[in-house]
Amino acid sequence: MWAKLSADMVAPKERFDWYNDVVASSLVPVSLTSDQSADFRCEASVLDLGAAQVSAHTYGQLRSRRTSALIRRSDPEQFQLGLMVRGGMWMSQHGGGDALVGPGDMILWDTSKQWEAATRAGDATMEAVILQMPRDALPLRAGRVDGLFGRRIGGESGMGAVLARFMSSLRPHGAECAPQELRGLGSVAVDLAAAVLAQRVDAYGELPAEARACALRERIDAFIEHNLGDPALTPGLIAAAHGISVRALHLLFRDQPQSVAATVRHRRLERCRSDLARPELAARSVRDIAARWCFSSAPVFGRSFREAYGTSPGAFRREAARAPGR
Numbered sequence: 001m002w003a004k005l006s007a008d009m010v011a012p013k014e015r016f017d018w019y020n021d022v023v024a025s026s027l028v029p030v031s032l033t034s035d036q037s038a039d040f041r042c043e044a045s046v047l048d049l050g051a052a053q054v055s056a057h058t059y060g061q062l063r064s065r066r067t068s069a070l071i072r073r074s075d076p077e078q079f080q081l082g083l084m085v086r087g088g089m090w091m092s093q094h095g096g097g098d099a100l101v102g103p104g105d106m107i108l109w110d111t112s113k114q115w116e117a118a119t120r121a122g123d124a125t126m127e128a129v130i131l132q133m134p135r136d137a138l139p140l141r142a143g144r145v146d147g148l149f150g151r152r153i154g155g156e157s158g159m160g161a162v163l164a165r166f167m168s169s170l171r172p173h174g175a176e177c178a179p180q181e182l183r184g185l186g187s188v189a190v191d192l193a194a195a196v197l198a199q200r201v202d203a204y205g206e207l208p209a210e211a212r213a214c215a216l217r218e219r220i221d222a223f224i225e226h227n228l229g230d231p232a233l234t235p236g237l238i239a240a241a242h243g244i245s246v247r248a249l250h251l252l253f254r255d256q257p258q259s260v261a262a263t264v265r266h267r268r269l270e271r272c273r274s275d276l277a278r279p280e281l282a283a284r285s286v287r288d289i290a291a292r293w294c295f296s297s298a299p300v301f302g303r304s305f306r307e308a309y310g311t312s313p314g315a316f317r318r319e320a321a322r323a324p325g326r
Contacts, residue, residue, distance in 0.1 A: 002045045002046065002047050002056075002174055002175050003045065003046045003047075003048075004043075004044075004045045005022050005026070005043070005044045005045065005046070006043050007019065007040075007041075007042050007043065012038070012039050012040075013038060013039075015039075015040045015041070015042060016032070016034055016036075016037035016038075016040040016042075018042075019032070019040060019042040019044070019059065020032045022042075022044050023044075023057075023064075024074075026044060026046050026055050027055060027080065027130065027132070028066065028070075028074065028075070028076060028078070028080070028111045029066075029070045029073055029074050030064045030065060030066045030070060031064065031065045031066070031067065031070065032062050032063070032064050033062065033063050034060065034061055034062040034063070035061060036060045036061050036062075040059075040060055040062075041058075041059070041060050041125070042057070042058060042059040042060065043057070043058045043059075044056065044057045044058075045171075047170060047174045047182070048182065049182050049183065049185050049186030049189060050182065050183035050186040050187075051133075051137055051183070051186035051187050051189070051190050052131055052132060052133045052137070052186045052189045052190055053131075053132040054129060054130065054131055054132070054167070054170050054174070054189070055129070055130050055132070056127070056128070056129050056130075056171055057126075057127070057128050057129075057130065058125065058126070058127050059119075059125075059126050060119075060124065060125060060126070061119050061123070061124070062118070062119055063116075063117070063118040063119070064115075064116070064117045064118070065114075065115070065116050065117075066111070066113075066114055066115045066116075067114060068114060071111070071112060071113075071114070075111055075112050076111055076132075076134075077111065077112055077134065077135050077136075078110075078111045078132050078133060078134055078135060079108060079109075079110060079111075079132075079133050079134075079135055079138060079145075079193075080108070080109055080110075080111060080130055080131065080132050080133075081106055081107070081108050081130065081131045081133070081153075081193055082101075082106060082107050082108075082109075082128050082129070082130045082131075083104075083105075083106045083128060083129045083130070083131075083155065083164055083167045083168065084101050084102060084103050084104065084105050084106070084107075084126070084127075084128055085103060085127040085128060085129060085168065086103055086123075086125060086126060086127035087102075087103070087119060087120060087123035087124075087125060087126035087127065088100060088101060088102040088103070088105075088119070088120030088123055088126075089101055089107075089117055089118065089119050089120060089126065089128075090117060090118050090119075090120065091107055091109065091115060091116070091117040091150050092115065092116050092117070092150050093109050093110070093113055093114070093115035093116075093149045093150035094110070094113050094114075094115075094146065094149040094150060098150075099150050099151050099152045100120065100152070101152050102120070104154075104155045104156055104164060105152050105153065105154060105155055106152075106153040106154075106155050106160065106163070106164060106196075107150065107151065107152060107153060108145065108148050108149055108150075108151070108153065108197070109149055109150060110135070110146075110149055112135075113149065115149075115150065129167045129168065129170070129171060131167060131189055131193060133189075133190055133193060137190050138190065138193070138194050138197070139194055139206075139207055139208050139211055140194060140197065140198060140203060140206060140207070141203075141206065144197075144198075144201055144203055144206075145197045145200075145201055147201065148197060148200055148201065153196065153197075153200065158199075159192070159195050159196045159199055159215065159219065160196055161222070162192060162196075162215075162218050162219050162222050163192045163193060163195075163196045165222060166188070166189065166192055166218060167189075170185070187214070188214055188218065191210070191211040191214035191215055192214070192215055192218055194207055194211050194215075195207060195211065195212070195214075195215035213252060216242065216244075216252060217252060217253070217256070219242065220238060220242060220249075220252070220260075221263075223238060223241060223242070224238065224260075224263060224264055224267060225267065228264070228267055228268055228271060228293060228294075229292065229293065229294065230294070231294045231296075233264055233294070234261075235249055235250070235260045235261060238260060265304070266308070268293040268294055268295065269293075269304060269305060269308050269309075271292075271293045272289055272290055272292075272293050272295070272301070272305065272313070273305070273309065273316065275289045275292070275293075276289060276313055276316055276317045276320065277316075277317070277320040279321070282317075282321070286298070286301075286313045286314060286317070289313075290313070301313070
């Protein structure tokens with residue numbers, strides 16, 4: 001589960017030094033400076049995924065440097081991939097030029113190489129999620145991604161968007177997972193990161209078949225999530241959208257907890273349940289909400305909802321309306 005590290009119990013004048021220690025222990029030792037060090041606002045959380053680690057950070061204006069002396073002092077030999085959630089940062093590493101990244105962007109660095117980074121001027125608060133992977137966990141030849149260090153990796157479309165969505169989802173949902181599930185997520189995180197980086201250096205074909213299959217499943221998962229309101233969302237449409245046969249699609253999901261069709265049905269039921277609990281949709285009928293998520297038959301929807309949640313849609317809605325705070 002997330003191990004939360006909060007500066008709330010630290011005296012304001014000591015918070016910047018406290019955060020410096022947190023970064024050194026959870027990421028890697030760096031030299032930090034800030035014009036706000038007298039009243040620095042910060043928070044960090046760490047989630048162990050077995051094959052990888054994820055940390056979430058909220059912090060103020062600062063500048064960081066990783067020097068050769070700090071590398072000699074401690075080097076976990078990791079690739080670290082940062083996703084900016086709020087605010088922006090500038091970074092330079094390995095002579096790759098300067099990169100400025102903003103919300104939704106990602107950037108890769110190597111803990112064994114010097115870097116310099118700074119928060120974007122004018123941003124009072126930064127939020128970032130950082131994926132940490134041992135270098136030897138990435139199934140690509142040594143040196144293959146060196147040209148990506150310190151460069152912006154877009155998270156607005158394609159595999160970059162899939163990886164950014166995955167990393168963002170760990171913040172609210174990681175704590176819900178059992179240890180075994182978290183280890184599985186660690187493997188998924190490494191495979192997705194490998195797929196994104198391999199695409200950037202035209203080396204996707206070098207990835208093991210398992211890593212390519214994992215990345216494709218995540219792309220399909222994101223496609224399903226985005227198109228749940230489309231009545232035409234069938235295995236045939238999903239397969240065609242990803243350039244594979246329906247048989248290949250079913251084989252891809254053979255070892256997953258649910259088939260493709262069951263996944264679509266479950267996600268639609270989840271959307272219906274969420275809408276039934278929303279006060280602002282209280283005037284909409286159960287039938288309308290079911291139809292919004294492609295259940296054309298009220299009896300079929302009612303039966304499916306009861307099988308999934310152990311109660312009828314109407315009873316669930318009434319119970320949600322009586323919940324505290326409503």
